[in-house]
Amino acid sequence: MATLRMIAGKCPTKELSYTNCAMVNPQDFNDSVVKHIEVSTSSGPCFVFTVNSHKNVLPSTIGFNKLQRKWATLSFGQEIDVRPYQFDNNKQTLAKIILEVDFYHKKSRTTLEPYDSDAMAREFLAKFNHHGFSVGQQLVFQFQGKKLILIVKELEGADNHFLLFGGIGQCFQNTMIVFDKSEDSPIHLIGKSKGKTVHHQSRDQSILNPDWDFQNMGVGGLDKEFNAIFRRAFASRIFPPEVVERLGCKHVKGILLYGPSGTGKTLMARQIGKMLNAREPKIVNGPEILNKFVGESEANVRLLFAEAEEEEKRLGPKSGLHVIIFDEIDAVCKSRGSVAGATGTHDSVVNQLLSKINGIKQLNNILIIGMTNRRDMIDEALLRPGRMEVKIEIGLPSETGRFQICIIHTAHMRDNKMLAADVNLQELAVWTKNFSGAEIEGLVRAAQSTALSRFIKVNASNKVEVDPETGEKLMVERRDFLHALENDIKPVTLELYIDRGIIHWGEPIRSLLEDGAILTQQARSGFGLVSVLVEGPPNSGKTVGLLAAQLAKNSDFPFIKFCSPDDMVGFSESAKCLQIRKFFDDAYRSELSCILVDNIERLLDYGAIGPRYSNAVLQALLVLLTKKPPKGRKLLVICTTSRRQVLEELEMISIFTKIIHVPYISTVEQLIAVLEETDSFSKSQIAAIARKVANGRLNIGIKQLLIMIEKAKYFDEEHRVFKFLTELEKEEFLELGA
Template identity: 60%
Template sequence: MLNAREPKVVNGPEILNKYVGESEANIRKLFAEAEDEQKRLGANSGLHIIIFDELDAICKQRGTGASSTGVHDTVVNQLLSKIDGVEQLNNILVIGMTNRPDLIDDALMRPGRFEVKMEISLPDEKGRVQILTIHTNKMRGFNLLATDVDIKELAAETKNYSGAELEGLVRAAQSTAMNRHIKATSTVEVDMERAEKLKVTRADFLGSLNNDIKPMFGTNTEDYSSYIMNGIIKWGDPVTHVLGRRELLVQQTKNSDRTPLVAVLVEGPPHSGKTALAAKIAEDSQFPFIKMCSPDKMIGHSEISKCQAIKKIFEDAYKSQLSCVVVDDIERLLDYVPIGPRFSNLVLQALLVLLKKAPPKGRKLLIIGTTSRKDVLQEMEMLDAFSTTIHIPNISTGEQLVDALELLGSFSDKERASIAQQLKGKRVWIGIKKLLVLIEMSLQMEPDYRVTKFVTLLRDEGALNEGDQIRI
């Protein structure tokens, strides 16, 4: 585009050499041709372009290397002197590329050096249409693309896909189509008759989209689908009320320019289905980026590595225009135990900062936290970090329990009537997750003993007190 000579493209690690002084000499060689032409021709010198790929490999922060040789420091010093030293060159354009700008030495980012910063962000839907069109041009030219393939539909389905992932999707669809024409024999054979009619269809693209290619920065359905595998059981008004607020929260995050950050705390007793409701809100939001920040992914992590993992989830969320992060079981993330008591202050302070930090301009973020210990978060002064709190109660009456049984469909009408009769006038206190476990245990019995076993389990788990209340 600049009508200059062919640029020198240098991979960062290629600069480094095991011999002392050789790495710096390699930097000087890159600029030698431009220096010589500048001395000979002055202002008439042509433009020289040097492109550093993986710039972070050679330009790490000085003074942070664990090695005693200090090679990285001297390489950075040499590059600084060449770009913006005493004998400054006016006939050279230096371009650096990296996906880790946080690692690069601050001195390189000042004016006169790498002063123009351009972020190549994830493509929007219009950009994805263009990228998919480019990668399917050859197929279209050779009449290998089926008529049912809609590029705009694929672009809408590939939220948060990068250009490389879209290219991978096209390749995967091609492979899927070609596999249909390979004969399953002892040797690899191609069915030539069918191969001549080869077409890459919509089903090939959708199959690769669902099974093969997943975005690095995006929504992984498997990430949260396991939390709602039993669905949401609307056993009473409390659940209906929560699901009603769901739409308001999502719309506020999408449409409000004054509140780009919405943080919601879902709290309630154990086994009340808080995580399932949080995952359901996230799923129904249809945001391009949805991530679960849960303790089960951080087993064995030190405090520092746990902070870094949580920080990375939020940093990834900032790259998408609309993001949802579910911070599940906060007290477990904080390593809280009532004996002591003890918790990780390092993780607490990191969460407090991230929960209050507004996303970059033009980005919207919905945070959903879940906890069973609201009182503990109150003592830690963490409740103030959330915009609003949603309470999820347990099933508290026999009528609500029977309604839940009817929705689940596990017992027959006669069995439910018998259970309702035995629980009539009684108050119960049981979480929906615990109820599912007791139901499955009861269903293992013979049909004549299911009801008796179920009611017995209710009593054994909580015992009947003077107030005729079964508490579980």
């Protein structure tokens, strides 16, 4: 049949436009004979259309719908050349059609209902069987009462000669149909016929930044914690959405990192933000949310979520991940009703945050990372599943973790060959027991400053000069780290309390240390909680500064806390209870911990006259001394008292695993053992003292005896023994025989 000159017109009815056929008059083309036509203009390419006839189409006119005219760049009344087109069924059969899909009308773009791609494929094949298709062709497709727009993105022929026909093929019932969601479209596709998002395949396939190197995270000693975060919060986001949908799995929306200051919570949150292939993280400090004007604090919370909310409405489940990092989250998320005042600002902020995370209009494209060292202050509703359900404790690093942190903070020095060969990082990890990551970083900086100071000199005119060859000579050495440990970075250590050391004056001390070693092994081997009471009369040497501290030191536990009445002078009852609770909470953060509670009767505000004790503190201690630590944590508690009778009256004695009694020095042998440990008496003087007290009665605490020995240093040599014994008799510590 010859080429006809015809005119481009409009499709006669809306229903016929949904067929995506070029509508012709029966007089021009008999649709039982001519199934497809080829259309061309004087200056444009050729387009193949499937045809259908209708009597309302004027002769010599072809009716096109809006999308057909747009694809072929046709206008009303334009003259076109039309000729029949015959498909080669052997070589132009389509094996696969990939279609980009979106809503036809913008008002439909707010719907989030899922569309079954398998049902769409069946409907497509039913409507467009034997239709011809070309790449770039646009179609209108009605499905479930919604008008969709389809664009042919890719065609795959069943025969290798398919491309010889200009990439034009015919669809049959066995053709595979795949739907790809168009860029920025909110349509939610499910099913096996669903492809990838056009132009966003990498984002859909991986939530992780493809350029991210896990070895360069700069987070040491937190491998276990990071693995837990990855498993709970990110594993579900790595798999394709259809897999997650079949599981019925919901993504985690919130992570809470809690633990002592300086342990790496903020650093880990920042690195997580960089690691994710998501929007630029929003980092906000909790106090920045609060505003003195009514409603402004709540508005600040809404502003944080505004961008995620807008994208959720526009793209639905295909929205990118928005990360919000809350530092000091306890400042704005305190338990509702716990903050005094009539404004209720804190409560409103918590309510606003809860509604955004998991309220009626919940957001599914957010990940909130909160950080705090006061988990107990945070509203419980925020921590339930569906909100900040992943709670990771960031505690003090182990020796392996400290070694990793040392490697991280000395990397630049090692790369630039400015770390001396005598610096052993494994040794440094042992030295820094009980250090946080921030304290180790501070130690490295202090060592660097010490090394730099060696090259700074003051000249004759009192001007500071720097050695011009510093760059070549400068090396950070082992002695610099030792100097920093001794003078700059000083966490509380047992040596502070054991200043004189323990004097092994006899069998009671040896037995006491043996009992302490056994109890330490019990705590270490799985008893969970072991509590020891070291008791004895005043000045018997059982204080934290002596035997109790020695027991703690011998335990070799990595984390030790000191609870002393000296640190709580002037505290109210409630403040004292909170402080004691904090000691125990901090201890729970390490696998092996030891708490020393000195002068427990002083903590209880015991007094022989007037109000005798604080019941609130007593109840707090009774609870904490019997409460087992969390799973996997071991706690050794060593308490001291010189008022055992008081504890018996308060019914505290029974809660201790073991009670160790420290007696007074009562024999000549014990006295001589102490004198030999000091420099105050010569051997002949010690022998003379032994003869004098051989038949006497001795009863003195080690602490008081050391004071008397120290005082004897100031007596003259000739009368030292006499005056020393006279002082002991005068103070009624010694009763000499006749």
